[in-house]
Amino acid sequence: MEEKGFETNSAILIGIVLTQPVVSHKSYGETFYCFSIGVDRKSGYRDMIQIIVSERLIWNVELGTGSLVEVLGQIRTYNEEQDGRNKLNVVVFAREFKLITEDPFPAHENKINLEGFICKKPIGRISPLGREICDIMLAVNRMYNKSDYIPCIAWGRNAGYAANLAVGTKIIITGRIQSREYRKRDEEGNVETKIAYEVSILKLE
Structure with a gap:
């Protein structure tokens, strides 16, 4: 079952x-x-x-x-x-x-299929290539009163729509989990390459 x-x-x-x-x-x-x-x-x-x-x-x-x-x-x-x-x-x-x-x-x-609630104010921005994107933090409930907080990213028309959604809004998304390399400078000035993971949204309702 x-x-x-x-x-x-x-x-x-x-x-x-x-x-x-x-x-x-x-x-x-x-x-x-x-x-x-x-x-x-x-x-x-x-x-x-x-x-x-x-x-x-x-x-x-x-x-x-x-x-x-x-x-x-x-x-x-x-x-x-x-x-x-x-x-x-x-x-x-x-x-x-x-x-x-x-x-x-x-x-x-x-x-990836997720159904959950927006738990932080979505952050809309423009990518270096001029594309509209929006970062969403989605709280997805599971058994034993636990939740997973999953970083998601929307693009284009989905991003414009998501940027105006309120905290607490329930959404259903279909997408893919992706890894993205980024560089971070520490206090001593050394640059370290790290990997971030997020769900790239293909469909949002």
């Missing part, structure tokens, strides 16, 4: 394993592993997405870098302290996991 909430937060990914699984954490005696997969866009850019998976789903799977996998799950977010600052981690928590061996291989896939 699907737990309630799966329909309000679902992720379907097909991509290539980029890193070997390492232990992420243990919960109620169950070990969870973390690794990243690469999902190629039609443009050729590769999004690098963090996956968390239970040992139950991969104990009998030969999981090496370069393997093609399908992940069905949910986006989860959690705060992690790094250098005295809070960093929002965005991962896909696997509910189902499959190694793809059939030939020909299916195309890479990256589909």
Whole structure:
């Protein structure tokens, strides 16, 4: 039986394993592993997405870098302290996991469906290329009175519409999870490359 909430937060990914699984954490005696997969866009850019998976789903799977996998799950977010600052981690928590061996291989896939509430005032801006964009923080409820706070980005007409939505508005979105490199300068002037994760909105209602 699907737990309630799966329909309000679902992720379907097909991509290539980029890193070997390492232990992420243990919960109620169950070990969870973390690794990243690469999902190629039609443009050729590769999004690098963090996956968390239970040992139950991969104990009998030969999981090496370069393997093609399908992940069905949910986006989860959690705060992690790094250098005295809070960093929002965005991962896909696997509910189902499959190694793809059939030939020909299916195309890479990256589909996210979310239903939640706007929890911060949306920030509309213009990109360096002159395109209208809008940043949205979406609170998506899950079981046990928990919520995931998921950064989303809207483009073009969706951005113009989203910029005027009030905090507390319920929205349903379809999109893709994407990774984006950015550079940050520390107090000593060193420039560090970091990765941000967000859901790029294709459809908003």
